[in-house]
Amino acid sequence: EVKLLESGGGLVQPGGSLRLSCVASGFAFSKYAMNWVRQAPGKGLEWVSSISGSDGSTHYTNSVRGRFTISRDNSENTLYLQMNSLRAEDSALYYCAKGFRSASYYADYWGQGALVTVSS
Amino acid sequence: DIQMTQSPSTLSASVGDRVTITCRASQSIDIWLAWFRQKPGTAPQALIFQASDLASGVPSRFSGSGSGTEFTLTISSLQPDDFATYYCHQYTHFPFTFGPGTKVDI
Numbered sequence: 001e002v003k004l005l006e007s008g009g010g011l012v013q014p015g016g017s018l019r020l021s022c023v024a025s026g027f028a029f030s031k032y033a034m035n036w037v038r039q040a041p042g043k044g045l046e047w048v049s050s051i052s053g054s055d056g057s058t059h060y061t062n063s064v065r066g067r068f069t070i071s072r073d074n075s076e077n078t079l080y081l082q083m084n085s086l087r088a089e090d091s092a093l094y095y096c097a098k099g100f101r102s103a104s105y106y107a108d109y110w111g112q113g114a115l116v117t118v119s120s
Numbered sequence: 121d122i123q124m125t126q127s128p129s130t131l132s133a134s135v136g137d138r139v140t141i142t143c144r145a146s147q148s149i150d151i152w153l154a155w156f157r158q159k160p161g162t163a164p165q166a167l168i169f170q171a172s173d174l175a176s177g178v179p180s181r182f183s184g185s186g187s188g189t190e191f192t193l194t195i196s197s198l199q200p201d202d203f204a205t206y207y208c209h210q211y212t213h214f215p216f217t218f219g220p221g222t223k224v225d226i
Contacts, residue, residue, distance in 0.1 A: 025181060037164075044207065044219075044221045045158075045164065045207050045209070045218040045221075046218065047209075047215060047216040047217065047218065050214075050216070054224070059214045059215070060215070061215045061216075062215060089222065091195050093214075095163055095164070100169065104211075105211045105216065106152075106154050106169045106170075106211050107154070107164075107166065107209075108165075108166050108169070108175060108176070109166070109212075110163040110164055110165070110166075112162075113163060114123070120188050
């Protein structure tokens with residue numbers, strides 16, 4: 001059974017940093033692309049970032065490029081999202097989602113999310 | 121960036137109804153479109169990928185069609201579990217994008 005468990009969310013001041021983690025189980029983590037998707041309270045889904053399972057290439061939505069960094073530790077089956085220079089508009093529930101194949105980013109399984117609140 | 125639109129934004133229906141939701145992309149995405157269902161307070165669940173392929177474990181009352189810029193999600197007989205918000209999502213051109221959602225309520 002595929003399981004994705006996010007952690008690391010919390011309350012942070014504007015300009016601060018947080019690192020989200022997503023521990024994966026039930027599949028060969030290193031062989032799959034992975035994604036972060038967020039959802040602000042009462043709003044729709046917004047893709048944030050993806051990382052390939054084949055060559056480790058990374059991709060970001062425009063509003064977070066240069067501030068957020070996606071990475072993975074295949075030895076620990078863990079996906080990360082380092083978030084710096086946080087803004088109020090980054091407040092959201094952040095979902096970790098498994099890709100369908102190493103270079104297919106279709107999100108077939110999702111975690112339950114980690115809540116990030118950016119406020120003074 | 122590719123813009124995704126959905127219609128309608130809200131849909132009122134009853135159990136047993138046939139329901140169709142439309143998604144349009146601002147440029148061709150071939151067949152690289154997925155549909156998700158999100159019930160209140162829960163994570164999104166994959167329903168359809170590659171425009172028409174049923175995700176694992178998804179009931180056969182869900183079907184998808186389309187290619188290029190116009191796509192549809194059909195629920196053949198609405199069940200109580202299907203009162204939720206539905207999102208389309210293109211995953212071929214970065215940055216990936218989601219539609220704004222269609223809320224299906226009673």
